[in-house]
Amino acid sequence: MGETQCYGCRINIERVSKIFPDHSARDSRGLEVLKNVTMCAKPGEMVCLTGPSGCGKTTLINIVAGFEKATSGCILLDGSEVRGPGPDRGVVFQEDALFPWLNAWQNIAYGLKQKGLPQKDIAERVETFIELIELQGFSRHFPDQLSGGMKQRVALARVLANSPAVLLMDEPFAALDYQTRRSMQELLLGLWQKLRQTIIFVTHDIDEALLLAGRVYIMSARPGTILEEIPIPFPWPRSLEILNESEFVHFKKMIYNSTAKSAGGRG
Amino acid sequence: MNRYRLQVRCHVISLIIPIGILLIWVLITAYNRIPGYILPAPLTLLTGFYDFIFGFLGLSPYSGTFWQHTLASSKRVLAGFLLAAILGVPAGIIAGSNPWIEKMLDPPIQAIRSIPGISWLPLAIIWFGIGMRTTVFLIALAAFFPIYLNSLHGAKQVRQIWKRSAQMLGADPLTIFYTVVLPGAMPSVVSGLRTGMGLSWAYVVLGELTGVPDGLGAMIMDARMLGQVQIILIGMVAIAVVGRLSDRLLLALLRAVAWRKEIV
Numbered sequence: 001m002g003e004t005q006c007y008g009c010r011i012n013i014e015r016v017s018k019i020f021p022d023h024s025a026r027d028s029r030g031l032e033v034l035k036n037v038t039m040c041a042k043p044g045e046m047v048c049l050t051g052p053s054g055c056g057k058t059t060l061i062n063i064v065a066g067f068e069k070a071t072s073g074c075i076l077l078d079g080s081e082v083r084g085p086g087p088d089r090g091v092v093f094q095e096d097a098l099f100p101w102l103n104a105w106q107n108i109a110y111g112l113k114q115k116g117l118p119q120k121d122i123a124e125r126v127e128t129f130i131e132l133i134e135l136q137g138f139s140r141h142f143p144d145q146l147s148g149g150m151k152q153r154v155a156l157a158r159v160l161a162n163s164p165a166v167l168l169m170d171e172p173f174a175a176l177d178y179q180t181r182r183s184m185q186e187l188l189l190g191l192w193q194k195l196r197q198t199i200i201f202v203t204h205d206i207d208e209a210l211l212l213a214g215r216v217y218i219m220s221a222r223p224g225t226i227l228e229e230i231p232i233p234f235p236w237p238r239s240l241e242i243l244n245e246s247e248f249v250h251f252k253k254m255i256y257n258s259t260a261k262s263a264g265g266r267g
Numbered sequence: 268m269n270r271y272r273l274q275v276r277c278h279v280i281s282l283i284i285p286i287g288i289l290l291i292w293v294l295i296t297a298y299n300r301i302p303g304y305i306l307p308a309p310l311t312l313l314t315g316f317y318d319f320i321f322g323f324l325g326l327s328p329y330s331g332t333f334w335q336h337t338l339a340s341s342k343r344v345l346a347g348f349l350l351a352a353i354l355g356v357p358a359g360i361i362a363g364s365n366p367w368i369e370k371m372l373d374p375p376i377q378a379i380r381s382i383p384g385i386s387w388l389p390l391a392i393i394w395f396g397i398g399m400r401t402t403v404f405l406i407a408l409a410a411f412f413p414i415y416l417n418s419l420h421g422a423k424q425v426r427q428i429w430k431r432s433a434q435m436l437g438a439d440p441l442t443i444f445y446t447v448v449l450p451g452a453m454p455s456v457v458s459g460l461r462t463g464m465g466l467s468w469a470y471v472v473l474g475e476l477t478g479v480p481d482g483l484g485a486m487i488m489d490a491r492m493l494g495q496v497q498i499i500l501i502g503m504v505a506i507a508v509v510g511r512l513s514d515r516l517l518l519a520l521l522r523a524v525a526w527r528k529e530i531v
Contacts (some may be wrong), residue, residue, distance in 0.1 A: 067431055087437030097428040101450040110446070111436035162436060 009040040009076075010198045011064070011166045016073035017223075018059055033059050035223040036073070041166065044196035048209035050255070051219030051227075057202045058094075060224070061170045064200065065091050077165055087111060090159030092172040096151050098143040104154045105130070105139040111162035129157040132191060149180040153187070160197065167199045173208070185211055186240055193237050206255050207243060210234070218255060230255065307497040315497045316504070329486065329498050336502075337509055339481040340471050343399060344513065347406025348467045355411045355463070356456055359418025364425070364448050376415060384409040384466075385473060392477060402474025402482075409470045410463035417459025421452030457521055464517050468510035483509070 018034040033056040041047045049057055062068040064075050066085035075082045077089070090111075098107050105126055112122045130139050133153040143151055152172055159167060173181045185208060192199065192212075203209050209216045210232055218228045232251065234242055242248050289309060295301050296308035303311065318324040322331020358376075362369040387408060388401075395401040425448050433443045475484025483506050490498035 065431075065435055067434070085431065085434035087435065089435060091431070091435045093428060093432070095428060097432045099429060099432070099447065099450070101453070110433070110438075114437035114442065158436065 008042060010043045010078060012040045012076040013037055013064060014074050014076060016063060016070045018063065019071045032223040035225045037224060037226055039217050039226055041198050041200055043198055045214050046192055046199040046201060046212055048201045048203060048213035048216045049219060050203055050206060050209045050216060051224060052221045053204055055219045055221050056224035057219060058170055061168050061202055065089050065168055087162055088165040090162055090164035090167050092155050092159060092169045094171040094174055098151055098154055100143050103140050103142050104135060107154055108158045108161050111158055125161055129161045133157045148176050149184055152184060167197050169199060169201045171202055182240060188212065189238055206252055210248060210251055211238065211243060304494060304496055312497055312500055316501050319501050327495055327498060333505065336481055336483045336486050340483045343402045344406060344467045344471050347403040348410050348464055350407035351410035351414050351463055352460060355414030356418050359415040360422045360452055363419040363422025380412050384470060397477050398479050402471060405474045406467045406470045409466045413462035413466065414459040417455045418452060421455025422448060424455060425451035461514055461517060464514055468506060472506060
């Protein structure tokens with residue numbers, strides 16, 4: 001193992017397969033969810049992973065985060081294999097995952113406390129990130145006093161503050177309404193252009209993938225494999241306006257065709 | 268405006284039955300339909316209560332003994348309840364966060380739970396004799412189950428995504444236990460403690476009925492033998508009031524130490 005496919009990558013997902021044991025099935029082969037998935041992200045790059053629902057995107061994120069083990073293959077972070085979860089891989093989940101007994105400020109400070117930073121540095125850093133996610137005045141609010149979009153901002157801040165090597169975002173805006181989703185995408189674009197955080201962003205919204213990513217990986221229906229890797233040529237800095245440009249529409253069509261092909265092939 | 272009026276009417280409605288009962292009570296005792304040694308008049312009871320607490324009137328052998336009896340019962344409740352909490356909360360939380368420990372711990376506890384608490388009384392008397400220790404044993408036994416069960420349930424309610432969040436933010440297992448499992452289970456633990464406290468007051472009476480010299484339960488049993496029916500009624504009300512007060516006190520205490528005020 002350990003033979004990296006591309007040098008200079010922050011994170012490599014190497015031929016990862018995942019088979020869940022399926023006790024109800026007669027043949028004991030189990031449920032194959034991921035098949036030989038290989039992808040990577042360079043330092044400071046935002047890549048998107050998209051594909052039909054149920055294709056194993058979340059399972060892949062769980063494996064990269066270390067919550068689940070791959071049946072075969074491995075995850076390399078800066079060339080060394082990861083085992084188990086760790087603060088070098090921050091996750092923003094689709095559901096609300098904030099600690100409801102801590103307020104926004106304390107939620108963001110949680111990871112910094114685990115690092116054992118002095119109280120003063122923690123406070124400084126939390127304030128910085130509250131400003132970055134534009135939630136000044138809400139730091140003493142508890143999660144159930146925040147809207148869905150605000151909660152996801154806090155969820156984003158609590159991992160960003162921890163400065164992980166890779167940020168994994170698992171359909172973080174999928175549960176939000178259209179308006180909120182657009183403003184969250186804008187916020188994330190702004191933040192990424194400022195911080196150059198390495199991000200793997202999972203989404204089934206192709207607009208979102210094209211807007212945010214430097215490269216897009218397209219996954220097939222189950223068992224998930226990478227069908228295509230598409231570099232997105234839109235120049236930086238980007239804004240929501242590119243959603244209306246003709247080049248954007250052309251790309252979108254191309255990707256729709258790819259996913260339609262994979263969905264059609266599987267029936 | 269309408270809402271306010273509705274609220275007023277609701278208050279009036281809720282007073283109809285208590286006032287009605289009081290009225291019937293006053294009437295039947297005033298016209299001697301029921302003799303005073305079966306059911307004393309409300310006013311007799313009220314002066315009796317005053318005398319029981321402050322003792323100025325010297326109406327009965329129990330004048331001014333409220334504090335003495337309440338203190339004795341409270342001590343037993345506190346000892347039994349603390350014992351139940353010290354055993355029940357950790358057992359419940361540990362069983363709730365580890366399926367193996369639950370498999371080991373839960374069946375014997377459920378088996379013991381199916382024995383009614385009251386039926387332990389004869390055995391407790393043989394083991395511990397009559398008095399403080401039997402009462403504390405009965406209270407601890409009775410209060411243990413709701414505390415244990417609610418703590419177990421609370422620990423199981425702790426969402427996996429909270430634990431994963433803590434993991435990916437760099438927390439080790441021990442930290443996760445203190446910063447995620449405990450506060451996550453807290454609301455359920457609190458309701459278990461409150462139920463346990465209520466049961467403690469029920470079982471202190473049971474324990475004291477067996478012939479200890481002091482305590483509210485002992486007092487009402489003693490009053491029965493002396494035919495002091497108003498003291499029995501006063502004692503019952505006193506137990507209710509003190510029990511309710513201890514629930515408020517417990518809640519205030521838990522709020523003071525809680526991670527977040529709103530969860531309790």
